[in-house]
Amino acid sequence: MGDSVVAAPLGGAFAQDREAQARFDARQRRLLWRKRLLPIIALVGLVLAWWLAVVFFDIQPFIAPSPVAVAATLKAKFPMLMTNLAPTAIEAVLGFLLGNIAATLIATAFVLRRTMEEAFFPIAVMINTIPVVAKAPILVLLLGNGMEPKIAIAALICFFPTLVNMTRGLRNVSQEQLDLMHVLSARSREVFFKLRLQNSLPYLFSALKIAASTAVIGAIVGEWIGSNIGIGALIIQATYNFDSALLYATIVVGSTFSALFFALISLIERRVITWNAGRAA
Amino acid sequence: MTRAMAALALDQETGPTPMPASTPAVDCRNVSIRFTTERGTVTALDGVNVRVPRGGFLSLLGPSGCGKSTLLRLIADLVQPSSGTVAVLGEPPAVARSRREIGFVFQDAALLPWRSVLDNVRLPLEVGGGQAGAGARSAEALIKLVGLAGWEKAYPHELSGGMRQRVAIARALIYGPKLLLMDEPFGALDEITRDRLNEELLQIWAETKTTILFVTHSIYEAAFLGQEVLLLAARPGRVRELVAIDLPSPRRLALRETAPFVDQAARLRRILETC
Numbered sequence: 001m002g003d004s005v006v007a008a009p010l011g012g013a014f015a016q017d018r019e020a021q022a023r024f025d026a027r028q029r030r031l032l033w034r035k036r037l038l039p040i041i042a043l044v045g046l047v048l049a050w051w052l053a054v055v056f057f058d059i060q061p062f063i064a065p066s067p068v069a070v071a072a073t074l075k076a077k078f079p080m081l082m083t084n085l086a087p088t089a090i091e092a093v094l095g096f097l098l099g100n101i102a103a104t105l106i107a108t109a110f111v112l113r114r115t116m117e118e119a120f121f122p123i124a125v126m127i128n129t130i131p132v133v134a135k136a137p138i139l140v141l142l143l144g145n146g147m148e149p150k151i152a153i154a155a156l157i158c159f160f161p162t163l164v165n166m167t168r169g170l171r172n173v174s175q176e177q178l179d180l181m182h183v184l185s186a187r188s189r190e191v192f193f194k195l196r197l198q199n200s201l202p203y204l205f206s207a208l209k210i211a212a213s214t215a216v217i218g219a220i221v222g223e224w225i226g227s228n229i230g231i232g233a234l235i236i237q238a239t240y241n242f243d244s245a246l247l248y249a250t251i252v253v254g255s256t257f258s259a260l261f262f263a264l265i266s267l268i269e270r271r272v273i274t275w276n277a278g279r280a281a
Numbered sequence: 282m283t284r285a286m287a288a289l290a291l292d293q294e295t296g297p298t299p300m301p302a303s304t305p306a307v308d309c310r311n312v313s314i315r316f317t318t319e320r321g322t323v324t325a326l327d328g329v330n331v332r333v334p335r336g337g338f339l340s341l342l343g344p345s346g347c348g349k350s351t352l353l354r355l356i357a358d359l360v361q362p363s364s365g366t367v368a369v370l371g372e373p374p375a376v377a378r379s380r381r382e383i384g385f386v387f388q389d390a391a392l393l394p395w396r397s398v399l400d401n402v403r404l405p406l407e408v409g410g411g412q413a414g415a416g417a418r419s420a421e422a423l424i425k426l427v428g429l430a431g432w433e434k435a436y437p438h439e440l441s442g443g444m445r446q447r448v449a450i451a452r453a454l455i456y457g458p459k460l461l462l463m464d465e466p467f468g469a470l471d472e473i474t475r476d477r478l479n480e481e482l483l484q485i486w487a488e489t490k491t492t493i494l495f496v497t498h499s500i501y502e503a504a505f506l507g508q509e510v511l512l513l514a515a516r517p518g519r520v521r522e523l524v525a526i527d528l529p530s531p532r533r534l535a536l537r538e539t540a541p542f543v544d545q546a547a548r549l550r551r552i553l554e555t556c
Binding site (some may be wrong): 174176177179180181182183184185186187189192195198199201273274275 | 354357358359378379382383384385387388389391393394395396400404405408409410435437438
């Protein structure tokens with residue numbers, strides 16, 4: 001958003017005073033670094049506290065490992081961890097795409113035909129109330145032991161937030177904007193693509209950011225039931241073997257992947273939504 | 282007082298047109314609008330007659346609930362009359378709308394926040410077939426006309442309320458409409474901005490020679506802008522009186538301190554008190 005503000009001729013409040021502008025810019029940069037550094041400092045502090053606690057209270061490795069042991073496991077078993085991350089990542093990404101595409105299409109149908117929403121929205125709510133751990137066995141029975149049930153669980157977990165947000169985004173256009181389109185004799189296709197769809201994008205991206213992390217959770221939960229490979233399977237194995245260092249290392253790998261997925265979606269959001277009204281709201 | 286005939290000193294004709302010069306820009310005859318609600322039937326407009334000559338500037342003034350906005354929406358084909366007939370340039374409003382003869386400026390600007398100033402102004406060319414009329418101008422020229430040159434790439438959230446309304450006016454003018462309908466466009470602006478925009482609107486009107494219907498609840502705005510002021514009474518909405526504003530043009534803001542203007546405003550206020 002910074003670019004467009006600078007591009008406007010009357011943009012900077014200190015356009016007449018270069019020195020004041022420089023001071024203002026420096027202050028903005030300091031604030032930005034502060035914002036970036038604070039969470040890192042906090043994280044390092046917490047890991048340090050964890051390490052001290054393990055050493056000070058002499059906690060057994062099978063109860064909780066020290067950060068050093070986790071780091072050593074991460075390093076030693078990195079290829080094995082990556083081999084297990086691959087199927088989980090594929091399941092999460094495919095489930096993310098499938099769930100969000102389905103939710104977007106159904107939200108479109110809901111907005112175009114109110115009857116569809118009245119008929120199917122209560123069913124969507126009911127399916128959403130079933131816990132993931134209960135949905136997982138049903139889908140394993142239905143879809144077998146391969147990747148399919150995991151993809152389905154990841155898709156289901158993404159589906160509902162996107163359906164709700166997308167329906168709202170497509171519908172929440174102002175009456176004045178609709179009146180404008182009418183005065184311009186816009187066809188309903190044009191109202192949909194030039195008004196409703198554009199309006200829904202900030203709503204869609206806030207749902208996608210939720211889905212980016214929940215899709216990974218869905219894939220992991222799916223792997224708990226009938227799987228011998230993947231982050232979920234590794235979590236179960238490590239727990240049964242009291243290999244707490246491996247368990248923690250697996251969690252770090254899974255979470256890092258989640259965070260990267262989230263960051264990717266945020267990056268795309270920033271590219272797509274160049275106007276910041278949605279983020280400001 | 283249900284019959285109002287607009288008498289304009291100079292009936293300006295704007296370029297060649299297949300219609301006879303006498304066809305008014307707007308002709309509402311005995312128009313009524315009734316809404317049915319839970320508490321019964323509400324009459325928004327009751328037997329309203331309005332005639333606006335081409336190139337005229339009519340202010341619609343009245344207390345809230347007098348149906349002045351409804352009247353404007355009726356002419357823009359946004360609501361339908363329960364009885365009576367409406368003609369825009371001799372045609373039903375829906376036909377005039379599809380022929381791109383009506384421009385509308387809303388109270389809230391109604392800009393699309395994801396579009397830059399330039400793309401907002403160009404929106405009418407991208408929808409509804411996109412054809413522009415004879416009076417069409419380039420988006421760049423219109424942005425200049427409304428005083429926003431240099432802001433083409435800015436987004437609505439970077440603009441002030443007054444600048445957003447300027448964009449909305451440029452957008453409404455892009456396909457060269459013969460009729461510009463404005464629904465309290467400056468109602469939410471501060472007084473200084475409103476004054477400036479009032480003066481600029483008169484310049485735009487002189488330059489584009491379009492017919493303007495302007496809804497307001499400000500007596501001064503109505504008198505300063507309009508060649509005539511149509512006063513409406515509330516519950517039910519009906520025409521109270523049509524007042525011709527005999528003031529020299531071009532009008533400048535300083536005009537509002539002169540005795541003739543003050544007299545006109547006082548007269549409008551007296552009539553409003555009976556609405």
